[in-house]
Amino acid sequence: MEQIVRVIGAPTDYGANRRGVDMGPSAIRYAGLADQLRAAGVEPVEAGDIRAPYAEECDPETRSLRTGTARFFDETKAVCTQLAETVESALAAGELPVVLGGDHSVAIGSVSGSAAASPIGAIWFDAHADLNTPSTSPSGNIHGMPLAALLGIGEFGELEWATAPNLREENVVLVGLRSADEAERALLEERDLTVLTMSDIDRRGITAVVDDALEAATDGVDEIHVSLDLDWLDPTAAPGVGTPVRGGVTYREAHAAMEQVAARSAIRSLDLVEVNPTLDRSNETAELATELAASALGKRIL
Ligand SMILES: NC(=[NH2+])NCCC[C@H](N)C(=O)O
Ligand SMILES: [Mn+2]
Numbered sequence: 001m002e003q004i005v006r007v008i009g010a011p012t013d014y015g016a017n018r019r020g021v022d023m024g025p026s027a028i029r030y031a032g033l034a035d036q037l038r039a040a041g042v043e044p045v046e047a048g049d050i051r052a053p054y055a056e057e058c059d060p061e062t063r064s065l066r067t068g069t070a071r072f073f074d075e076t077k078a079v080c081t082q083l084a085e086t087v088e089s090a091l092a093a094g095e096l097p098v099v100l101g102g103d104h105s106v107a108i109g110s111v112s113g114s115a116a117a118s119p120i121g122a123i124w125f126d127a128h129a130d131l132n133t134p135s136t137s138p139s140g141n142i143h144g145m146p147l148a149a150l151l152g153i154g155e156f157g158e159l160e161w162a163t164a165p166n167l168r169e170e171n172v173v174l175v176g177l178r179s180a181d182e183a184e185r186a187l188l189e190e191r192d193l194t195v196l197t198m199s200d201i202d203r204r205g206i207t208a209v210v211d212d213a214l215e216a217a218t219d220g221v222d223e224i225h226v227s228l229d230l231d232w233l234d235p236t237a238a239p240g241v242g243t244p245v246r247g248g249v250t251y252r253e254a255h256a257a258m259e260q261v262a263a264r265s266a267i268r269s270l271d272l273v274e275v276n277p278t279l280d281r282s283n284e285t286a287e288l289a290t291e292l293a294a295s296a297l298g299k300r301i302l
């Protein structure tokens with residue numbers, strides 16, 4: 001029987017500075033996600049969007065940009081709680097959830113939902129580490145914090161809704177990192193996450209690096225969550241993102257990595273996040289997201 005993929009939109013933009021990433025789910029759907037998924041041999045089922053508030057509807061206090069806090073914290077909690085439930089029930093029905101962001105804060109919901117019933121590993125394909133906490137954040141933007149939340153780091157340790165007890169940091173892998181804040185560097189020194197930076201990819205090539213990532217993420221667990229932040233790719237290939245960093249992976253390296261993920265047959269759930277249509281070129285980045293999802297779920301050249 002064909003694997004059913006449940007497509008869940010999480011149209012947030014309050015977790016990031018640049019507005020417009022809430023249009024990501026529509027843009028990814030209009031770029032032909034369902035057809036791409038069918039070409040990968042899976043059966044898409046559309047779940048629609050989680051309701052996320054516009055920043056304008058929220059408390060002016062939480063809207064103001066500042067460091068050392070988590071802006072839109074209550075909104076993030078409400079959206080991520082709903083999203084976690086939706087992801088968990090899709091999995092309980094034997095479906096594979098694909099979550100369309102929105103900014104990367106939605107991963108707090110998708111991963112905690114995905115890890116609710118049993119242990120899981122996670123691979124973060126991202127230019128950034130997303131390991132800030134409210135007190136270390138230079139921006140107050142929660143899209144820079146989801147991994148810290150899921151691992152219960154700092155202030156997140158007391159927040160049950162944000163942590164994923166079935167995700168051990170030994171099974172968390174960052175791939176393609178090239179922008180880390182000072183507190184994130186210190187944390188990566190101390191902790192047991194696996195970090196494979198762009199320099200590792202330069203030296204050893206994408207295939208060897210993704211092999212290592214899959215190895216670490218599945219050590220002692222059967223399945224993984226893949227969180228794909230489109231700013232993982234070089235901005236020449238993925239211009240429609242709010243926090244671009246030069247020196248990312250190429251179009252072909254990204255596909256190769258996703259094909260390797262598919263070959264391992266260990267994917268439980270997937271995020272496609274940070275696609276911002278207001279910054280894109282003719283929906284190119286949304287299209288790329290659909291293609292990479294297809295590769296991650298089994299579409300092959302031959
Ligand atoms: N998911 C992302 N694009 N995160 C970007 C985070 C940028 C920066 N490290 C911050 O915390 O503000
Ligand atoms: Mn990023």
Ligand SMILES: [Mn+2]
Nearest residue numbers: 104126130229
């Ligand atoms: Mn990210």
